[in-house]
Amino acid sequence: MADNKDIWVFIEFKKNSIRGVSFEIIGKAKELAKKSNEKVCVVLLGSNVSKFCEDFSYHGIDRIYLCEDSILGEYLTETFSSILINLIKEYIPSILLFPATKLGRDLAPRIAAALETGLTADCIELDIQDGNLVQTRTVYGGNYLADIICPKNRPQMATVRPNVMERSEALEKNQPEIINVPIDIDPNQLKTKVTEKIETTVIDIKPIDEADVIVSGGRGIGSKENFKIIDELAGVLNAAVGASRAAVDAGWISKSCQVGQSGTVVCPNIYIACGISGTTQHLVGMKSSKKIIAINKDPNAPIFDVCDYGIVGDYKVIVPLLTEALKEKLSQD
């Protein structure tokens, strides 16, 4: 355990860019590193990722582990996990942080199992106390928070929820050491392969868990056509569109937009809930948003118990008025 040192951040890419959550985790990692007097390192795996090394030289990072190979262009659990497991065994970090995204949630537990160490998923806060990483996550459907440590084993592993940590600020340029990680994978030995990719969302739109503003619609929206009213408000705010499960189940909007327990947990700066009652399963997914605005015609809807601002009324009247008012306001700024 004494040999373990450094805080590693696994970097996730999306098409031709670094996913924003990576810089949020780096921001937190730097804070932790200061407290524990350690170094921050990043791990880059992909087919064409060396060009991103430059981006990390403005964040006070000490070392970049770089593994570049065409076989890594497509994420596969087996390729990514085997490379990481070997790398971690060789350089023995003390803390290992992943984004709590689809990829991170697939990959991190696999690695924790191989390294025989603990993993805390979906952390919303991290701290160092008495040499341990204190990892905070919600449990019991958001009814409780738990502070968790992994006292006996190293590395300490966590996945970190997007949009809750402060992004790392760019600093003066430095020269992180680059370690080229060799890759030894025989493509013929792989058990899985991706044979097709189907893109249903517009590529330039951020995934819902990384959006700063989300406008969501629920059963109260009434139809697929009516979601246009939601889209228009979202357009003005440059926001992502979300939904309750009732709206997804009705087929008005795609499953990837679902916020909540069986959808995505989001934490935007502003969450606008329209025609959503606010059941616990929905609240789990958005309750930690920084500001919540609710529009519902039922004054007793539970969503009003968690909102910062609420308007009681028909969204068909309220939302277009709000869209206009915001359009005007934003054009003045």
Added chain:
Amino acid sequence: MRFIVCVKQVPESNDLKIDPNANRVLKKGVSTIINFFDQFVLEEASKIRKEGDEIIAISMGDSETKSTLMRCLALGADKAILLNDEKFLESDTFGTSNILAAALKKIGDYDIIFCGNSSLDTGSGQVGPEIAERLDLPQVTYTESIENVEIGKIKIKVQTDEGYSIIESELPLVIAGIPPSYYQPSIPPLPKIIAAQKKPFEVWNAEDIKGDKSKFGSAGSLIKIIKLYKPPKREQGIVITDEPKAAIEKLMELLNKDKVI
């Protein structure tokens, strides 16, 4: 083919009381049910099964977990195995996946191991990938649908941030989670509940599954909850009940004042 479905019994409601001295919730007297996501994967497994295939439901839990497994038998599982031993108590994810992996090794022969999306109480979808690693099997998470299964091969549609991917894999593999949509859990009819009584039901303890006991239960737990507490309450918000135009004016003023927009 043989499908194994891992199911967990969880509290029916997450509105639980805390034991203030022990950093855990009080479970005595709390009613329990099958983890919603696990019933969903069991029903999905039942849909793809063909004549001659077998579905085994397996659960690590206390003796009350029998009720959850009986429900699985009524919902279409052919056989149920309860992993029950004092040594299993207080297992974290590490312990749970070690116990399940040891039991799966004892079963030995399987084509697909199904896990739910996550446990609705304290889980986060880790057990499935951890089992896969321990058994050296491929895994998929965020499954949208199973497109095709044949001996030794499977084709699965998985959810990605951009949409979907089709993944082809060798069998056996672990399907660690199928997020449901359009789903109402079915309630088994009485004749199926009665028929379930006659289906094979086994209880295995730590001796039966062999494995490394130091990795089971509280002895093998790697994580420790040092504090369990209520999240800070949100401040009471302002709910506006004025006529639409006035309401919007008021809201815009507030948003301005609070520098939200």
